[in-house]
Amino acid sequence: xxxxxxxxxxxxxxxxxxxxxxxxxxxxxxxxxxxxxxxxxxxxxxxxxxxxxxxxxxxxxxxxxxxxxxxxxxxxxxxxxxxxxxxxxxxxxxxxxxxxxxxxxxxxxxxxxxxxxxxxxxxxxxxxxxxxxxxxxxxxxxxxxxxxxxxxxxxxxxxxxxxxxxxxxxxxxx
Numbered sequence: 479x480x481x482x483x484x485x486x487x488x489x490x491x492x493x494x495x496x497x498x499x500x501x502x503x504x505x506x507x508x509x510x511x512x513x514x515x516x517x518x519x520x521x522x523x524x525x526x527x528x529x530x531x532x533x534x535x536x537x538x539x540x541x542x543x544x545x546x547x548x549x550x551x552x553x554x555x556x557x558x559x560x561x562x563x564x565x566x567x568x569x570x571x572x573x574x575x576x577x578x579x580x581x582x583x584x585x586x587x588x589x590x591x592x593x594x595x596x597x598x599x600x601x602x603x604x605x606x607x608x609x610x611x612x613x614x615x616x617x618x619x620x621x622x623x624x625x626x627x628x629x630x631x632x633x634x635x636x637x638x639x640x641x642x643x644x645x646x647x648x649x650x651x652x
Contacts (some may be wrong), residue, residue, distance in 0.1 A: 536640065540613035540630035543642055548586050552576035553629075560633040560641035562606045579647050584620030587649035589628070591615070609634040610643060616650060625650050 504599050552573045556564065567575070574638045592613045603605040616625040627650045633643035 486512055493559065501515075512644040536594060536632060537613050539587070539632070539640070542590060542632045543645065544589065544615065544628060547576050547580070547645060550577070555642055555645065558637055558641065562608070562633055563643045564592065576645070583622050583626065587620055589615045589617045589620040590625070610638040617647070
């Protein structure tokens with residue numbers, strides 16, 4: 479049930495993604511010299527609005543992923559994850575790592591406002607090639623005096639669906 483919900487969320491978010499990815503990863507086509515002066519401003523405003531919508535949708539999806547981890551349902555996250563994540567870690571390994579993090583950190587006390595970043599990695603790097611969207615939260619846990627950076631990463635897979643590609647907790651600033 480949760481896997482299908484996550485797939486629906488990611489598929490819904492995907493509807494605006496192709497134009498957004500192009501806008502984020504390229505300078506865009508050259509505008510003809512005869513274009514009206516207002517056209518670029520309108521296009522830029524539309525792109526900003528589309529990015530804001532995507533940020534909100536992906537932030538909500540990341541909060542749901544974090545909520546599944548909070549509830550001890552890391553296996554459901556792994557089940558719906560991108561192939562790059564599933565190749566990087568086994569299901570039992572992911573579940574065990576999430577349980578160890580939660581045991582060390584304790585329960586979530588407060589999750590801060592999300593921050594969204596986007597990146598495109600080329601082939602041959604440490605991270606598999608592709609377009610990624612990262613949502614981070616400054617999260618307070620019961621057993622940690624300082625906030626922890628909670629990061630949920632998504633990858634735009636070949637079928638044009640955003641899927642979880644990583645989850646981690648680190649001290650703020652790392």
